[in-house]
Amino acid sequence: MAEPALSIRGLTKVYGNGFHALKGIDLDVAQGDFFALLGPNGAGKSTTLGIVCSLVQKTAGKVSVFGVDIDRDFARAKYHLGVVPQEFNFNQFEKVEDIIHAQAGYYGMSLREAKPRAEQLLKDLGLWDKRKGSARMLSGGMKRRLMIARALMHRPKLLILDEPTAGVDIELRRSMWDYMRRINREEGTTIILTTHYLEEAESLCRNIAIINHGEIVQNTSVRELLTQLNTETFLLDLARPIEAIPRLEGFEVHQVENSQLALSVKRGQKLNDAFTQLTEQGISVVSMRNRANRLEEMFVSMVEGANANNSRTRQVREIDSDKAAAETTTTNTGTGRH
Amino acid sequence: MDPKQIATALWTLVVKEIKRFTRIWPQTLLPPSITMTMYFIIFGNLIGSRIGEMDGYTYMDFIVPGLIMMAVITNSYSNVASSFFSNKFQRSVEEMMVSPMPNWVILTGFLLGGMARGLGVGVIVTFVSLFFSRLEVVHPLLTIGVVVLTAGLFSIGGFINALLADKFDDISIVPTFVLTPLTYLGGVFYSISLLPDFWQGVSMLNPILYMVNVFRYGFLGVSDIPVELALAAILAFIVVLFGVALWMLERGQGIRS
Numbered sequence: 001m002a003e004p005a006l007s008i009r010g011l012t013k014v015y016g017n018g019f020h021a022l023k024g025i026d027l028d029v030a031q032g033d034f035f036a037l038l039g040p041n042g043a044g045k046s047t048t049l050g051i052v053c054s055l056v057q058k059t060a061g062k063v064s065v066f067g068v069d070i071d072r073d074f075a076r077a078k079y080h081l082g083v084v085p086q087e088f089n090f091n092q093f094e095k096v097e098d099i100i101h102a103q104a105g106y107y108g109m110s111l112r113e114a115k116p117r118a119e120q121l122l123k124d125l126g127l128w129d130k131r132k133g134s135a136r137m138l139s140g141g142m143k144r145r146l147m148i149a150r151a152l153m154h155r156p157k158l159l160i161l162d163e164p165t166a167g168v169d170i171e172l173r174r175s176m177w178d179y180m181r182r183i184n185r186e187e188g189t190t191i192i193l194t195t196h197y198l199e200e201a202e203s204l205c206r207n208i209a210i211i212n213h214g215e216i217v218q219n220t221s222v223r224e225l226l227t228q229l230n231t232e233t234f235l236l237d238l239a240r241p242i243e244a245i246p247r248l249e250g251f252e253v254h255q256v257e258n259s260q261l262a263l264s265v266k267r268g269q270k271l272n273d274a275f276t277q278l279t280e281q282g283i284s285v286v287s288m289r290n291r292a293n294r295l296e297e298m299f300v301s302m303v304e305g306a307n308a309n310n311s312r313t314r315q316v317r318e319i320d321s322d323k324a325a326a327e328t329t330t331t332n333t334g335t336g337r338h
Numbered sequence: 339m340d341p342k343q344i345a346t347a348l349w350t351l352v353v354k355e356i357k358r359f360t361r362i363w364p365q366t367l368l369p370p371s372i373t374m375t376m377y378f379i380i381f382g383n384l385i386g387s388r389i390g391e392m393d394g395y396t397y398m399d400f401i402v403p404g405l406i407m408m409a410v411i412t413n414s415y416s417n418v419a420s421s422f423f424s425n426k427f428q429r430s431v432e433e434m435m436v437s438p439m440p441n442w443v444i445l446t447g448f449l450l451g452g453m454a455r456g457l458g459v460g461v462i463v464t465f466v467s468l469f470f471s472r473l474e475v476v477h478p479l480l481t482i483g484v485v486v487l488t489a490g491l492f493s494i495g496g497f498i499n500a501l502l503a504d505k506f507d508d509i510s511i512v513p514t515f516v517l518t519p520l521t522y523l524g525g526v527f528y529s530i531s532l533l534p535d536f537w538q539g540v541s542m543l544n545p546i547l548y549m550v551n552v553f554r555y556g557f558l559g560v561s562d563i564p565v566e567l568a569l570a571a572i573l574a575f576i577v578v579l580f581g582v583a584l585w586m587l588e589r590g591q592g593i594r595s
């Protein structure tokens with residue numbers, strides 16, 4: 001079997017201020033995979049990726065990239081890596097094309113080789129018209145695409161993206177997804193991304209690891225993870241606004257808006273039962289859809305579970321109160337109306 | 339990386355550095371030219387004519403080499419200090435860190451960039467000085483050699499400063515409180531033979547004195563101190579500081595948490 005694109009063993013990071021950001025992480029990403037690294041703010045995602053691409057010094061552990069141990073030959077490992085960091089890290093005053101030409105130069109690519117490659121990438125990523133302007137004049141989404149173009153100049157086999165679609169509008173996000181899918185499929189580039197949009201991981205990635213408080217709490221395929229879900233939530237649009245939240249035997253119901261209900265269905269329950277009861281109460285449903293972010297629900301419960309086990313009570317309360325706050329708002333809207 | 343790739347990477351970095359200071363020439367090339375012209379007019383022409391001779395030369399002829407050297411020193415230093423620090427500040431230093439480019443190439447790239455600015459300004463100042471004095475160079479090779487070495491040395495100094503700096507203020511501390519006094523006291527404006535014995539002795543501890551003196555020796559053929567010793571000292575400083583800068587870079591000091 002081919003060696004993994006990325007292999008991490010016992011990775012530990014203690015920052016200068018004594019903070020334990022990573023507590024011995026093991027992770028494998030197969031060649032050709034499309035892999036998501038998920039976790040709440042401060043979980044250790046950027047720290048992990050930072051170590052892999054030499055922006056952060058590890059405290060202990062092993063990292064290899066396509067079988068090349070970074071302690072042995074980091075330079076060779078770096079040839080395989082393309083990095084799109086979470087924060088903008090280019091000189092704002094340089095011209096777009098200068099930025100990516102220079103990056104190619106750092107990998108030993110002559111300007112003659114770099115130019116056609118840059119043209120291709122800038123065109124693919126919709127930045128060709130902007131190439132002569134200085135980078136600070138790009139919009140946020142364009143800056144992010146500039147970093148993607150820059151990372152791909154030397155044709156890396158492993159592309160690492162730390163929250164690539166943060167601050168990118170929906171349309172653009174879709175086109176970036178298509179682009180990432182394309183290079184994953186057509187060029188066989190292994191892709192690792194971190195994201196807060198769980199929907200992004202669900203729609204793009206094959207495998208997933210969830211990290212929390214510097215520990216991997218789950219590492220599996222996206223499909224596997226989704227089948228573990230035992231509750232699904234449907235949003236029901238009603239023909240008429242309702243006065244009170246209907247009670248449905250055996251089902252959990254929330255009011256989202258005046259004429260919208262959220263219905264949670266556990267595995268094994270029949271939708272028919274819910275509809276029969278709704279009909280009996282004279283409520284008619286005009287349309288129904290699956291609530292997005294199923295993964296999100298799972299994610300929240302998983303992170304909470306891990307927290308409880310770790311007895312990190314303070315953090316648990318913070319996450320809980322956020323979620324509670326979100327829930328209170330929805331319920332309030334409901335109760336406020338009747 | 340193979341040697342050809344290394345050459346490409348180094349070239350990329352040097353060109354980028356040169357592009358930077360030429361892009362912002364009103365901040366980098368213009369001010370030293372104006373300041374030095376002022377020095378020539380005020381000290382050389384107006385006051386200098388009253389001072390008379392210094393070490394057997396007109397005051398103007400005496401200060402020209404020192405002023406050129408002063409411009410080279412401050413410009414090499416501050417070019418690397420501000421360029422590398424702003425790379426740190428804008429995080430674009432990460433572009434280099436993620437690449438397979440060895441640290442010595444990064445260091446050398448910035449160093450050559452700083453030397454290019456220092457020597458560039460040196461050439462401008464020399465050109466300006468031609469309006470005020472008849473420039474004659476007794477030992478051209480030595481003159482060029484020492485100014486190049488000095489530019490290199492202070493570029494490395496600027497690099498170390500930038501690695502250690504946390505904020506923009508930190509890169510102006512050394513030029514203001516160390517470089518400027520040492521340059522002024524380094525025999526740019528006077529011959530140390532004017533000083534009492536004790537202060538002559540103290541002046542000998544000032545490294546800039548050696549550079550200014552050797553440089554002036556190259557032009558005029560006179561020096562307060564032995565030329566070979568001075569050259570050896572500059573070389574030794576370069577080797578040691580290059581080693582220190584490289585070691586700091588390997589450790590990721592100030593750039594890698």
Ligand SMILES: Nc1ncnc2c1ncn2[C@@H]1O[C@H](COP(=O)(O)OP(=O)(O)OP(=O)(O)O)[C@@H](O)[C@H]1O
Binds near residue numbers: 019
């Ligand atoms: N330079 C640093 N010094 C000290 N602590 C740090 C440093 N960088 C990060 N940390 C801490 O390490 C933890 C992990 O940070 P990291 O950036 O890896 O999180 P993340 O999972 O990427 O979060 P986000 O989703 O917000 O980007 C956080 O608690 C953070 O405060």
Ligand SMILES: [Mg+2]
Binds near residue numbers: 045046047162
């Ligand atoms: Mg992060």
